[in-house]
Amino acid sequence: MxxxxxxxxxxxxxxxxxxxxxxxxVSLKEIAEKTDSPVxxxxxxxxxxxxxxxxxxxxxxxxxxxxxxxxxxMNLAQIVSAIDGDKVFVGCGLGLETCxxxxxxxxxxxxAIVRDELTLMLNLTTLQELALGLKNGDSFLTR
Amino acid sequence: MxxxxxxxxxxxxxxxxxxxxxxxxVSLKEIAEKTDSPVxxxxxxxxxxxxxxxxxxxxxxxxxxxxxxxxxxMNLAQIVSAIDGDKVFVGCGLGLETCxxxxxxxxxxxxAIVRDELTLMLNLTTLQELALGLKNGDSFLTR
DNA sequence: TGTATTTAGGATAAAATTGTCCTTATTTAA
DNA sequence: TTAAATAAGGACAATTTTATCCTAAATACA
Ligand code: FES
Ligand code: FES
Numbered sequence: 001m002x003x004x005x006x007x008x009x010x011x012x013x014x015x016x017x018x019x020x021x022x023x024x025x026v027s028l029k030e031i032a033e034k035t036d037s038p039v040x041x042x043x044x045x046x047x048x049x050x051x052x053x054x055x056x057x058x059x060x061x062x063x064x065x066x067x068x069x070x071x072x073x074m075n076l077a078q079i080v081s082a083i084d085g086d087k088v089f090v091g092c093g094l095g096l097e098t099c100x101x102x103x104x105x106x107x108x109x110x111x112a113i114v115r116d117e118l119t120l121m122l123n124l125t126t127l128q129e130l131a132l133g134l135k136n137g138d139s140f141l142t143r
Numbered sequence: 144m145x146x147x148x149x150x151x152x153x154x155x156x157x158x159x160x161x162x163x164x165x166x167x168x169v170s171l172k173e174i175a176e177k178t179d180s181p182v183x184x185x186x187x188x189x190x191x192x193x194x195x196x197x198x199x200x201x202x203x204x205x206x207x208x209x210x211x212x213x214x215x216x217m218n219l220a221q222i223v224s225a226i227d228g229d230k231v232f233v234g235c236g237l238g239l240e241t242c243x244x245x246x247x248x249x250x251x252x253x254x255a256i257v258r259d260e261l262t263l264m265l266n267l268t269t270l271q272e273l274a275l276g277l278k279n280g281d282s283f284l285t286r
Numbered sequence: 287t288g289t290a291t292t293t294a295g296g297a298t299a300a301a302a303t304t305g306t307c308c309t310t311a312t313t314t315a316a
Numbered sequence: 317t318t319a320a321a322t323a324a325g326g327a328c329a330a331t332t333t334t335a336t337c338c339t340a341a342a343t344a345c346a
Contacts, residue, residue: 060313203343
């Protein structure tokens with residue numbers, strides 16, 4: 001469904017949202033540990049999220065990452081789109097170059113419904129609520 | 144969403160369903176042409192679908208592929224599962240080893256709903272209806 | 287029987303994704 | 317001012333996915 005990069009990115013953002021709510025900046029090392037993700041690869045993803053304006057990074061001792069905006073104003077769609085682009089939101093289910101209502105592929109009418117529901121879910125799900133569930137012990141970042 | 148292999152496989156199955164309804168067996172060459180897919184790669188996928196019992200293949204002149212069952216008894220879920228496995232049906236949205244209601248990841252409750260709707264859609268959509276849409280000119284396999 | 291046609295399948299190759307390593311730049315604090 | 321800590325980023329490596337090529341096996345038909 002999502003790329004590994006995107007999975008790591010989402011987990012990282014949720015962890016940052018939950019943790020920095022208490023402690024301010026969070027280090028790459030801690031993020032990678034708590035999300036069970038490869039450190040160097042996670043670094044690349046956090047760099048990208050910083051460039052995309054979703055994170056603010058600071059170097060040096062006490063440096064780390066914080067959300068660029070309030071978690072209540074950040075949703076999953078923004079994260080997915082920053083890392084995987086918009087293919088998941090608008091792409092054709094059978095891989096045709098574009099999804100086009102006027103010249104639909106055989107699965108278009110059925111697929112677009114589900115795809116649009118996914119889009120809606122991603123847009124409506126905020127980092128705030130995900131971080132809250134994590135904080136409350138209702139959800140987990142590792143198995 | 145789906146792998147390239149799966150996209151090619153679905154398109155091939157739809158084309159075979161539509162075409163063999165009229166003419167019996169359909170050749171690899173024709174399938175690859177009409178679905179705008181690489182011939183040799185499509186060959187591998189059709190081999191897999193034959194091994195999985197979704198297609199019956201015949202060698203030699205006048206050889207080719209036909210559906211192993213009536214198109215009304217074949218659905219998208221069977222094809223996806225034969226090629227991509229069941230990860231799309233049961234996998235965790237954040238890539239945790241398993242999706243587990245008892246120890247859910249932060250997006251579980253929202254993700255599982257959409258994933259299950261996708262599963263339902265794939266299970267309910269038959270090759271018959273997809274082939275019919277194609278035959279009627281209501282849908283297209285290429286752009 | 288022999289030849290042409292078609293699928294099966296093994297061996298590679300190319301491309302994309304995932305992952306690592308190392309150096310540089312920046313910042314903190316002793 | 318210096319040393320330590322941290323992110324940035326370039327280069328490279330491993331793995332997976334996608335794609336191609338070639339030979340073998342099976343089949344139809346002249
Ligand atoms: S054209 Fe294929 S999903 Fe819309
Ligand atoms: S545990 Fe992640 S989707 Fe169910």
